[in-house]
Amino acid sequence: MKFSESVGQNSVISKLVNSVDNGRISHAQLFFAKEGSGALPLALAYIQYIACPNRADGDSCGECNTCKKLSSFSHPDLHFSFPIISGAKAIDSDYFMAQWRAISQGSTYFSPTDWKERIGAEKKQLNIPVKEADRISKKLSLKSYEGGYKFMVIWLAEYMKAPMANKLLKLLEEPPKKTLIILITNNFENILGTILSRTQLVKLNIPQDEEIVDYLVANYGVNSEAAKDAARLADGNISQAIHAAKNETPNARNLETFSSLMRFAYKKDIVGAINWADKLHNFGREELKQFLIYSLHIVRQCIIGNYAGAEVRKLNESENDFAAKFAPFINHSNVVQVYEHLSEAESDIARNGSAKIILLDMAIELFRLINPKR
Ligand SMILES: [Zn+2]
Known part of the structure; x- marks a missing residue:
């Protein structure tokens, strides 16, 4: 080395x-x-x-x-x-x-x-x-x-x-x-x-995003767009960026998983959420961890966008489309708790709790926070 x-x-x-x-x-x-x-x-x-x-x-x-x-x-x-x-x-x-x-x-x-x-x-x-x-x-x-x-x-x-x-x-x-x-x-x-x-x-x-991008392109044979996606998500964490670049958990799938949960939350569709947690139960632990880290990234970017303008969000095109619809549901009254529930789920998953229970608990908390009046 x-x-x-x-x-x-x-x-x-x-x-x-x-x-x-x-x-x-x-x-x-x-x-x-x-x-x-x-x-x-x-x-x-x-x-x-x-x-x-x-x-x-x-x-x-x-x-x-x-x-x-x-x-x-x-x-x-x-x-x-x-x-x-x-x-x-x-x-x-x-x-x-x-x-x-x-x-x-x-x-x-x-x-x-x-x-x-x-x-x-x-x-x-x-x-x-x-x-x-x-x-x-x-x-x-x-x-x-x-x-x-x-x-x-x-x-x-x-x-x-x-x-x-x-x-x-x-x-x-x-x-x-x-x-x-x-x-x-x-x-x-x-x-x-x-x-x-x-x-x-x-x-x-x-490490800065550009430095991580160069490293991924040079060492993991990914193109610069994929490397940029991985680096943005990793937020300075190279181990994380490597996992993302190796395509173990494609961002597109994580985005789909997160946005479907948010749709259930908006509709207060509890059965949908149970099925959602059931499906995720089959993911590997590392995949689930990556998914939750990804979700935290999206929430963080939505908040940054709400305060500093959508153009500063570190998101790709499809993520930005989602954020445009989702960001209004994240605000000063719920952001801390939304963030906490996602982080907590992430560390519980890492500690090997039952994935299904953790995800369902998290989903129910998010329902309440995203849509308090319904
Ligand atoms: Zn030597």
Whole structure:
């Protein structure tokens, strides 16, 4: 992974490059990014830049042995720790290393949901168990195999609870020589103060739509119109944009699904809504999640249009047609709740509640909000 392969992080990359070029690499860093902004690919490109013996022009060479081993996840001094299924079994990140390599080799822009699916944890909670702290210390106390830096990437550090985090503090304060620990988080608020005070914060940018479009066109063989649709919907989330661009959940179908629900709401057609929820019950969980994210996007754009004028809505033609009819039903008295019910359904679906119950509950709430007088 080279810096040139990461999306929308140029200003952050300059700072990272400078720190390496000036020999001032902080040994413990916290990469904070909104989900889907690409903290993992950036961390990997940074590591490759540090380790590559032939770095030039602010990037690693990508071709030497070190670069190849790092980008194929086979470098013996590159270690990972990540959330796994919590349970009684004595398992740690090593147990899931094959899945970790497989998903990372596909694309390092995978989401927490993608990871859950990969390890068969759709119906389970994830965490980084306490015993993982011992594993991390042990990995970093080993002598470097290749004589250079040892790297530990802790992906989604917000999954560490206090007992686990506390066991790491000493290591973060005084790590072995030539060691770099990168913690990655999407939820800054859930990182303990004791961790914050011992790490250097690296805040990532949210990639711009045009940057995501270029990336999708170059890497996923989609045309620029499809890439624009995907980027608009993703709102800076590259993982999300990739899912949309791979056409797993075409926007056209999501729009049809959302507009039919709104038609039922307008007519107060409860039977229609029950049938609607029944039909959606057969969608995969990821598809449902994408649908709800899509619906949130449409509602958000309608509100933006109501306040700032229809021309600023980030919508394609058919979405704009729908928004022209639908936007008047969304206003200051119901928007917060409409938004909340959709978001809540989205997180409940992600947490594996019963899709049918969640969708029907949501539909009934939306009926009330969209059409209060009838
Ligand atoms: Zn190299």
